[in-house]
Amino acid sequence: MATGSLGTGVLAELWESASDGRVQCTACAHRCTLDPGQRGICDVRINVDGELRLLTYGKVSDSPLGRPGTVDPIEKKPLYHYKPGTRVLSFGGASCNFACQFCQNHRIAFAKPEDLELRDVSPTAAANSATDQHCESVAWTYNEPTIYAEYVRDGAQAAQNEGLGTVIVTNGYFTEEFADLLAPVLDAANVDIKGFRERPHVKYMGSRLAPTLRGAEYLVDRDVHVELTYLTIPDLNDDPEEIRDFAEWAFGLDPDIPVHFTRFHPDYEMQDRPSTPIQTLERAHDIATDVGLEYVYVGNVPGARYSDTVCPDCGKTWISRRGFEASIETDLSEPCQCGREKDVVL
Known part of the structure; x- marks a missing residue:
């Protein structure tokens, strides 16, 4: 409509x-x-x-035809340690609280709600659509879910009532009040850390760094499963010292927290930079593992070296991946052959 x-x-x-x-x-x-x-x-x-x-309670950016929502692999969020290999029904809305010059969803993130064709989808309808389409979770993504918090909370409650998992993909720029409202009905979140220096946040994103970090900390403290994404942008946030500072902060959150270094592609108002070299992403991986993080991935790169989930102790592959397709190689509910518990939410 x-x-x-x-x-x-x-x-x-x-x-x-x-x-x-x-x-x-x-x-x-x-x-x-x-x-x-x-x-x-x-x-x-x-x-x-x-x-x-x-203004946008129950209003999503979606085709008016067919069942509501977009079916995605959970790995696309990216979430590698939450219900791997399953389908998630994704919803997004209008506008954002950031102004990222490299936004890949700028068509909706920079739009006023009255400038888009939005579809009415109640919390119950969203949950029912997920069940009908054989999804195991519902995600609020594509634009920042913080700005329509009350709809996300009610949608998550409806999803959990149907036995579904609940996910947000977020820039983390929310308050403790938001975390208190959402955490009781939120199972997993991917928090996008867009660099680890204040000045680029202000200049290129219209935000500050510290609140995003606190947002991730709020969710970890409330026992929500959290994974971190670091969009690695050439000559903006790819300096090895900055990567190390980020990795040390993430290690302080939890050495087992999954971290995704993802490839930048030129988009929107930032088309003056090349795509991230694979060597830069692999260097970021090496820095983070050197800091002590146990699950570090390279993403947005077909055939990337560091996309499988392996045991940090013995190196056995638990989950292998080709793009967004995941193959479960072992019983994830049982300890690894070396005795380590598998850090995966099923």
Whole structure:
């Protein structure tokens, strides 16, 4: 449906009253303070008469034909240690709270909700569509799920009620209030760490570094399964010292946390750089494993050397991969032949 019928949306939960009819949004780390009639940086949360309302509750960027959602392999998120080899039903919406110059989903991430054809999909309809399409999980991805937190929470609850897993793919730029709202119904998350220096975050993404790191920490502290992606961009965040700083931070979160160094491809407003050399990605892998991280992957590269999941102790292959296709090589519910428990959520 066309979104000329956005209306005033639904009442949000993550906000606080401020003076003179203003409100402060508490979903994302921008914590926008809004005058009546004003929208947040995300363009989907708006102050209506002293209340914060969400314009895109139950509205997704999706074809109006067929069952709602897009069926993906879970490895595409990327999640390698959560329900490997299964299908996940993916949903995305409109706009974002970042302004990444290299965004691969800029068609929806830089659009106001009224400028897109959005489809009405209730939380229950999303869960039912996943079951009908033989998916084991539902994911909120493609654009930043933080900005429509209340819809994600209700969709995740509906999915769990049907025995499905729940996933977000996020830039991590959310608050502790968001983590408290989502963590009870969230099984897994991939947090995209877009470099480990403050200045490029401000210049190229319109954000700061520290809140993203705190977002990942909030989820780990709440026992959500977390994997990290580091989009490795030539001459922006690929310096070996920066990679090492990132790896040391990730090791401090959990030495077993899966880390994905993924290849950059020129897109949107950043087409002046080449695709990431494979050697750069393999160097990042080596730095991270040298720091002590036990599951480090190279992604977005067909036939990459470091795409299989192997036992950190004995080297036995647990899961082999070709692109997004995963082959389970051993019983993941049993310890490895060397006695190590397999760090995979089934």
